[in-house]
Amino acid sequence: MVQNSAQIRRQGPHDFLAYYEFLCAKQDSVPLNAVKINLDKGMLDFNGDKLKLVDWPPILESISINKHLRHIAISSTFQGGLAFADSDISYGKYGSRRKIPPICSKDMTFKLCKALRECLTVSPCLKTLHLHGLPLRERDLITLTKGLAESSSVENVSLANCPISDNGLEIICQSVKYSTSIRLVDFTGCNLTWIGAEHMANIIKHQAMQRHSAAWAESLRYRLPQFDVMSGLRRITLNGNSLIGDRGAAALAHELTEDLWVKAVDLQKCGLSNEGARRLLEALKTNSSLCVLDIRNNPLVDKVLIKTVIEKVLMIAKGQSSEYCWIKPTSTESQKASGPKRGVIPVTVRRRSTYRKAPASLKGTSGGQSSAVAQPKKLSSRSSMIPWRAAARAGRQRCGDVSLVEILNSRINPTGAAAVEVTVESDSEGEDSESEEVVVEVGQTSSSLGATDRITGQQYDRIQMELKECRLSLAAERRARLRAESRLKECELEKGYLRDANRSLSEALGAPGSGSALRTFSSLEDESVLESIENSFNKFHAFLDLLKDAGLGQLASMAGINTSDFQPLGKPQLSSTVGPQQEAAA
Known part of the structure; x- marks a missing residue:
């Protein structure tokens, strides 16, 4: 038994499950299935609200020495926050007593961050670190930052729904700024303001300078710089921070204007208005690397402007990798989770209209139907992570040239052609035409469109985007022209008043008594x-x-x-x- 325990301790860093069960047996407790469920996949993913205080020591000790886990995600859905984290009992909405889980206490969060720091220091395999909904304090963030600074493998860091605020983000940015491995950060719902957005903009600026220096050094050696393998952030997610506003969007837009590396920026529910959206649209005129710029769920931004931004991003992302997907809006998830209200019978009338676009070669196949049509592969706008409004707009362009539908096809299946079926479903009770659900069905075909057709489609879409930009500039020029015309009318009125005054003065001088007075005045002037x-x-x-x-x-x-x-x-x-x-x- 002593030999087995010594062997387990030696293998503990490389076998999380065995070491965790050994520690549980040592303290005479039962291993939790919620902790063991995904360990065979190299993932530690569980909700810490249901864990008792006695369940945490084996987990923390196993995390601190681990070297083989690739994914660690610990979450909490308790809504007490920092206000009740130092007490044992909080009160619900209706005065009911509820016990605060140990994971929300300040001692437990500090022990967890300390164990994660040791794991980040020694682990060469950890790629993803997610801490969701935990009340992390300044001490916890400082401890976690030290581990992130020493890690050379972690790529994805998420602190979603952790109330860290701008000060906590500044602490985290100290490690993210100089990290050579972190590529994705998620600060959704972290109580950030425009100051936090400026912190992220400073990171983009600093890393861009480092990348430019590396590219210049490669060019001196007559090499082509490889931008995709360079270190630095690729995706920044700031959803759910309503105080970022236009000032934060302007700071991000200023740094994204000439950036060549950031691929995705998520700004859902960030309090943006038309001004901030226009600043981001201006940045897209010179930026050639963004694949995702999500400004949906901002009620102060016009829907037409949102569509223009999304379509501009789709034009930029054409032909690039679809690694960076569009995040599903959280509002629809909450509505689906809540369901219909109690006591209300939902009565909806659904309208379904289908538009199918397939190559002509499918019509003459044997059996009357091809395999692609017989067994279509359904792919909704949510599964493909493409904004449903942009997909609906693409579906409405049913013309001879290739439109945005072909762009979606090329991103889903770049090797061969596909038969696209766009299904529009909408509720008819009190909804406008924008609230439409789009389903894109894709099936493989035996023939593909020619290269000339695809080039024509790209040119057509580019012309469409330029037309929309011209329309926006035309509207601005019309407003300026109206202001100029109003000013011109004011000047003409003032000119008329001056003419009347001049005419009245001339009439007064041309009166009978005015001639002698003028001659007297002239003679006096001559004498002098x-x-x-x-x-x-x-x-x-x-x-x-x-x-x-x-x-x-x-x-x-x-x-x-x-x-x-x-x-x-x-x-x-x-x-x-x-x-x-x-x-x-x-």
């Missing part, structure tokens, strides 16, 4: 001008007299001034040499 000229001449002649008295009269002669010019007519000579006798004789 003549008097000023005469005074100037007198001063000039006095100056000449002074020159003559000083013996410098030859200067005047040299200047061509005659002696007769020294004495102006009717005026006495101003000279300092004239004596009293000469004055008397004069």
Whole structure:
């Protein structure tokens, strides 16, 4: 028995189940099926609300030394939050007493983060770490950050529904920013604001600079840089943070404008309006790498603008890998989970219309039906993770050219052609035309469309997108033109008022008594001008007299001034040499 226990301890890091059962037997407890259920797949995934305090020590010790698990996910659906985490009992909506699970206590969350830090430090296989709904505090996040900073294998980190706020996100970003392995982060419902969005934008900026430096170093060695294998974030999920708003969207859009690596950004229920959506749409004009930009479930954004953004992203993602899928909106899940209200009988009238588009070669097959039509493969918009509104818009384009339906076909089956069947189902009671459910059925065919047809379809879709952008710019120019026309009318009115004032003034000056007044004014003005000229001449002649008295009269002669010019007519000579006798004789 001693030999077996020593062997189990040695194999504990590589066999989670055996070591966990050994620890449970050591403390005389029963191993939980919820913990063991997915261990054969290398996954530890369970809800910690139903675990007792005595069940946690074997789990934490097994996690701390483990080296072979690829996926660790621990969640909690308890809604007490941090307010009741330090007490033992909380009160429900109607005053009922309910016991707080141990996973929500501050000691247990710290022990869990400590065990995860040790696991991240030693494990070379752990790829995914999900902690959902746990009341993580600053101490827990600091401990977890140390493990993430030392890990070289973890790629997917999710803290969905953990109330970490902006300060907690800043702590986590310290490890995400410099990590060489983390590619996907999920901060859904973490009470983030536009400050948290700016933290993520700073990470995008910092990692873009590092990638540009790496690409430049590769180009110096005459190599082509491989963008897909470079380290850094590929997907950022910020759904359910209603305080991000347009300011946070603008910060993300500014960094996504020239980014070449981020593939998906999820901003559902983030409080965006048309301004933030337009900023993101402007970023898509120069961004060529985004495969997903999800701004659905933002009521302040126009539906037409949402469709434009989604279709623009689909145009960018054409021909790229479908690794990054569209996340299903949470609102539909909650509605389905809640079901119809009690006491209300739902009466709905469903309208079903089917549009099938298949190559002409299917019509002449033996048996009247091909295998692709006989056994269609149903693929809904939810299963294919394609926005149902964009799929419905693609289904409505039933023209000769290849439309967005072919884009969906190429993404689902890029090797061969497919017969596409778009089924539109909608409820007729009080719903608008936007609330339509789209089902895309795909079946393999024996023939494929030619390359020229696909090129024509791509060109047609690109022209459609350019047409929509032109329509948006045309609407903006029309608004500017209306403002300019209103201003022009104001200027014309003001010009009319000035003309009337000028006309009235001219009439007043042209009155009978106004002519004599003008002539009197002109004569007075002429007298004053003549008097000023005469005074100037007198001063000039006095100056000449002074020159003559000083013996410098030859200067005047040299200047061509005659002696007769020294004495102006009717005026006495101003000279300092004239004596009293000469004055008397004069």
